[in-house]
Structures are given as C-alpha cells and as structure tokens.
Amino acid sequence: MTDDHAEHESSTIPERPRGMGDFLVEAHDWLRAELAALRDRLDHDAAAADWGEQLRTHCRTFCSALTEHHTGEDGGAFPVLARRFPALAPVLAELAEEHRAVHRMQAELGDLVDGDRRPDEVRAELDRLSAALEAHFRYEERTIVAALNALGPAPDIG
Template identity: 55%
Template sequence: MTDAGFDFNAFQRHVIEEFRANEGRVGGPFSGADLVLLTTIGARTGKERTSPLGVLVIDGTPVVVASAMGADKHPDWFHNIRRNPVVTVETGTETYQAVAAAPDGADRDALFARVVALEPGFGDYQDKTTRRIPVVTLTRIDDGRAAWARGLGDFLVEAHDWLRAELAGLRRQVDDLIAGGDEPLHAGRPGLGHEMRTHCLEFCAALKLHHTGEDRGGFPMLAHRFPGLAPVLERLAEEHVVVARLQERLRALVDSYEPGRTDLARLRSDLEDLATRLEEHFQYEERTVVSALNTLGPAPDFS
C-alpha cells in the first residue's frame, strides 16, 4: 500500500481477472488498449509471476516495453526474463509460449524509435528517467507436434530419463558393494566391482556424448532460431563444464578401484554429488529449451 492508499498489487490482480474473464478486454485506464498477460518465472523465487502489459506488433512480432512508467528501476518482470527468457503469453483468445529477447545497442535504439512512432507515450517515459528503457520481443514457440509426433525436445527428455536410470543403477551397485563387499573372480566371472567399473565408464561416455551433441548441434541451432535463449544456453554450457569435472573425478576414482582398498564412501559421495548436479541441470534444461527444440525437427528414429 502506498502513502496515497493505492494498492498496486490488488489493482494488477483486478486487471488480470478482468482480462481473463473478457477475452483480453479491460476497462478503466486500459479501455481500448492492446494488452497481453506475460507470465515469467521469478529470478529469485522460481515462482510464476503474471503482469498485464501493453503490446505492439512490429514486423509481425509482439513487442512489450519495460517502461515502468518512467521509473528509475527496471520492472521485476524484466529481471525475470533476463534469467528465464521462456515466458507464457496470454492474448485473451489464446495462450502460447515465447522466448523473450531484449536487443542491445543500435538494435534496441532502432526498435525503440519504432515503438515511439506508434506510441509516443513511451518516449515521454524515457524522458523521465536516465535508465535506458528496454524493448522486449516475444518470439513465439510453436510446439511442432502438429508436424511430428515426437520432436527433438521430446528426444532430449528421453535421453535424460535414460541417463537418470543408468545413474540410479550405478548408485545401487555401489550401495551393494558397501553392504556386502566385492567378490573375487569366480571361474572367469567378473566380480561386482568390475561390473561397477564397466557400468560407470559406459555411463560417463554416454553423458559426455550427450553433452557434446548439445554443445555442437542442439545449442547452436537454438541460438540461431531463438536469440533470446542466449543466457540460458550460456548457463547450460557452463554447467556442462562443471559436470565434466565431476565426471573426471569420478572416473579417476573408479579406474583405480581395488576391492578392500578403495574408499567406497567417497565414491558414493561423488556419485551423489554428480546425481544432484545433473538433476538440477536436467530440470532447468527441460524447463527452458524442450518446447523450443520441438520446433526444430522430429526426434531421430533408431528403429
């Protein structure tokens, strides 16, 4: 509540309710205005946040402006898209996902000039602040399932699920070693430790291949099609480097495995660390790029 007794959050909730109840039409100060509801993921909270915003369509692309009515700070929703650029857009008659991008430099200036030509009030807002008001484009993500049953994003999730299952199996093998100890070779049959080592090396090779494919194939294609995903792709690439270090530490420990000598508690701890990091990585990747990947092509068919 402000000093003047105006509850901005309550006002926004009322606008959102009216928007959804009347197919995007809102009265009062927004009567006749073209609005969208933009749902972002909170940069700090990870929770969904919905904001009603004026929208312009320039060269067929919806554009919103982080004006905050000329305030000296960027609105919260803009901070959110810088961390999580995949957003949900409601027009009143349809809802779709989009990638939000804020061009810099001359590109921003040219786009802002076109915005002001259509809506001079945004120029007045810029005159009120030294803050360079961002302009945000919303590139629609079309699912792709109309063209193919399984897309590249679905294939990504399937690969993650396979890696999750393999890692869970590897952790069970180490638990068995801790519980019962390793057995020596019996008539040429490898002991549990040997099976664990083989399984671990195969898993690490598969994970490395998966991440190499993303870095050299999937991520460049996404960056070309959806430039607004750049911060997401940079974060994912950095996480690949961290995971690779964890893999090397794990491989070194497994390669030197000796029954009765290797510190199995440390091995289990390293596995748990890798599993935790990977799950966080997989979940973030699935939340941010799966829908976009599904637009790029069908999943490969290995049948």
C-alpha cells in the same frame, strides 16, 4: 458404438509428433535410469571382491554416454537453437558451462573409481554428480524443450 463411430473418434484426436525436445527428455530419462543403476550397483556390489572393476566398467560406460549426450548438445542442438531463438543465448551459455562442470565431476568420480577408493567415498562423489545432473536436466527441460520441439520432429532411431 458402431465401427464407423469408433473409427471417427480415433481419427479426430491427432497424435502429436514426438519433437526434438521430447527426444531430449527421453535421453535424460535414460541417463537418469543408468545413473540409478550405477548407484544401485555400488550399494549392492560393494562387498564383492571385484566390485572396483565392475564399478569402473559401469562408470566408464555411463560417463561415456553422458559425455556423448552433452557433446551432441553443445555442438549440434545448442548452435541450432541459438540461431533460431537468439533470446536463448544466455541460457545456452549457462547450460554449456554446466556441461563443463559436470565433465569435471565425472573426472573426479573417475579418479576415485580408478584409485580403488572406499565405496562410501565413491558414493559421496556419485551422489554429488547425481544431484548436479538432476538439477541440470530439470533446468534444461524447463528452458529449452519447447524450443527444441518447435524445431521439428525427433529422429526415428527406434
């Protein structure tokens, strides 16, 4: 294969720009990884003398990031989607309600962590939050990623 041919081949396959929906999936994947790290910390550090403080710190960091993510969706992406795609209004309202439910679960988990509860109690609540978040992320990805991608390219924050 000549250099001219290789150059022509690579230029005929346009690279799709990363859209806002892709950015959402990346954010969800990061949150999934952080949640897995939190569960791993609970599983492996529960015997440590300072496990409660370590867990509180990690939990607060994760919950803060999750709250920021959902606040950004509720106050930014969702209103834009509702204006551009009015048919999504019921889905967006449902997603916003799920955000409120997740926030309540976060508060319950925070109360357990702050109350120096046993690791098995904290793990049960963390598992409940994890299951709810995974269902929420999948639903969100299934219902709004294409619409978000239609809005335009993702911000370049790398």
